[in-house]
Amino acid sequence: MVQQVDDKRKWWKESVVYQIYPRSFMDTNGDGIGDLKGIISKLDYLRDLGVDVIWICPFYQSPNDDNGYDISDYYAVAEEFGTMEDFEQLLAEAHRRGIKVIADLVLNHTSDEHPWFVEARASKDSPKRDYYIWKKGKENKEPPSNWGSFFGGSAWEFDEQSEEYYLHIFNRKQPDLNWENPLLIEELHRMVRWWLDKGLDGFRIDAINHIVKMDGYPDAEAPAHEKIVSAHHFFSNLPKVHDHIQHLHREVLSHYDIMTVGEAANTGPEEALLYVGDNRDELNMVFHFEHISMDNNNAGLESWEKQPWQLSRLKEILNQWQTKLHAKGWNANFWSNHDQPRAVSRFGNDREFRIESAKLLATLIFMLEGTPYIYQGEEIGMTNIKLDAIDDYRDSVTHQFYRQAQKEGWTEDRIMRAIHQSSRDNARTPMQWNDQPHGGFTTGTPWMQANPNASWINVEAAEQEPNSILNYYKKLIALRKQHLVAVYGQYEPLLHDHSSILAFTRTLGKEQLVVVMNFAAALARLEIPDVLADPSIRLLLSNVASSTHETLAEDRLQPYESRIYVREVIPC
Known part of the structure; x- marks a missing residue:
């Protein structure tokens, strides 16, 4: 068993990744927009937190119609974020602290202001015309x-x-690239190689499973009265995607010691293995969104109105991904990112149990098999924001939802309630560093309003409180680094039918972790199976500050309490 793990050990499996949304992380020049120098100024904070890798959302030149995911120059740093020299300094300073850097790689589309598209639309005879997908209308x-x-x-x-x-x-200002054009592919490969030669340690690849479209671009089946319908199956996970990723891996990625994580919506565990299987030569891991979709029981506009989610469904999803990828591929574990509402507001309890539930959510992500990702502010329990008016929001998707909901006859109150739950801007408010104006993010006027609770939810306050969410994250990260079983141990579910407790073991050689979590805002009875009744079991970490449990003799879990135990087992 240990020898088998030694053969599969990779630095990116044992790493903790911290995602940075640069526009909202730290502003150093007072213009209200976060910048690369701001990231440099917080590298010691990230090192002390214990992260191994930072993933930086797009910092490339862009008109920002979709906040940087509409790139107009792959080789340039956006002026608002700094200069290429700033980025090179960031790489050097991060590497000096033992922190690797990965960046977003957007290969599905560009901005309509990219020179390729400008030239493509100028003439049907342009050599760049076929870099994009053009068709005559009906x-x-x-x-x-x-x-x-x-x-x-x-x-x-x-x-x-x-x-x-x-x-x-995606957005109308994000024209899709034509991956049927070999000259375009050569251009993209050249660009990827350029960044890796500069010193990047890998990529988060945006929308990678959408780069191939169905031949002929046929109509999707739909009721006669519907002129526009969801046709995701015509541009998601088509077989030829894998030919292109394998080509990219063979020609470029395989020549560097890097990590790659693909964004792959609408992907289940079996499909994920086509991207991340050990012998596939494609990607290290993918982000799936099955667990993030638990509260989306409706489609269309109604999907913005989050529904109560079921712990039983979460268990099903985790069991599938943990068991089907074990020893075959690798998971990417996360609750939050720049496109999702804040996890503690969505899946936890951001009112009376904000601290406990934020710690519990972290416990789950860190104790599963896979690489854990922290989204900026998650480590201090940042919450959703409730802005009063649509004009206070910056996200183009939120504004589009607002306009469409108005057309559908929704009341203003209903629209704003949905936005408070689901807007991407919930994740994009400025990072809360201290209790100064705007959370210490800027000395100027921030590009987006900071959450008013920055006065008491902030890094400086968390650092001074021994039982804070931030200090619990540090303990979790240290535990994961000290116990190889937390990285490579095999997952086995426990108490599968319990209505409020999620529990499992992780086993590697003679060491086993036992993880128990109460996802309810009430006391939960811990029904003890044999594995939990072992008298040798020892508590490693609890998210309840007053916890003194040395064994499982205490058979009740506090609201949102989590415990991590360790015990010695005899290998089969």
Whole structure:
């Protein structure tokens, strides 16, 4: 067993990753926008937290119609974030502290202001025309197909200049690249190699499972009265995606010691193994969104109105991903990112049990098999924000939802309640460093309003409180580094039918971790199976400050209490 693990040990499996949304992390020049120097100024904080890798969201030149995911120059740093020299200094300073750096890699689309697209739309005879996907409309002047974009509306945009439609499965200012064009692929490979030669340690690859579209771009089945429908199955996880990723791996990625994580929505564990299987030569891991979708029981606009989620469903999802990928591939474990509401507000209890439930959510992510990801502010329990008016929001998707909900006759109160739950801006408020104005993020006017609770939820306060969420994260990270079983141990569920307790073991050689968590705002009876009744079992960590449990003799869990035990087992 130990020898088998030794053969599969990788630095990216044993790492803890911290995601940075640079616009909201730290501003050093007072313009209200976070910058690369701001990240440099907080590297000691990240080192002390214990993270091994930072993932930086797009900092490339962009008109920011989708906050940097619409890139107009892959080789340039956006002026608002700094200079290429600032980025090079960031790399050097991070590496000096033992921290690796990965960046977002956007390969599905560019900005419509990218020189490639500017040239492509200028003439149908342009060599760059075929870098994108162009089609004539139907005879009735309707779009080439009824595909809807992820951001709402048609996935086709009519271009007056060239009198054809171009495809965009995201924002209309994000035209999709044509991966059928070998010259485009060469350009993208060259760009990826350029960044790796500069010293990047890997990539989070945006929307990687969407780069291939169904041949012919056919209409999706739909009721006769619906002109635009969800057609995700026509541009998600198509077989040829894997040919392209394997080509990228063979020609570029395999020549560097890096980590790669792909964003792969609409992907289950069996499909994920096609991307991350040990012998596939594609990616190290993928982000899936099954657990993040537990509270989305509705489609369309109604999906913004979060529904109560069921612990039984979470158990099913975790059991599938943990067991099916074990010894075959690798998981990426997360609750939050720049596109999701704050985890403690969504899956925890951000009112009377904010501290306990934030620690519990962290316990789960860190104790599962896979690489854990922390989204900035998650380590201090930052919450969703409730802004009063739509004009206070900056996210283009939120504004599009607002307009569409108005057309559908929703009341203003209903619209704003949904936005308070689901807006991507919940994750994009400025990082809360101290109790100064704007949470210490900037000395100027922030690009987006800081959460008012920054006056008491902030890093400085958390550092001074021994039982804070931040200090619990430090303990979790230290535990994971000290116990190899927390990285490579085999997962086995316990108490599967319990209504409020999620429990499992992780076993490697003679060492076994026992993890028990109460996901309810009430006391929970811990029904003790044989594995928990072992008299040799010892408590490693509890998220309840007053916990003194040395064994499991205490058979009740406090609201949102989690415990991590260790015991010695005899290998089979």
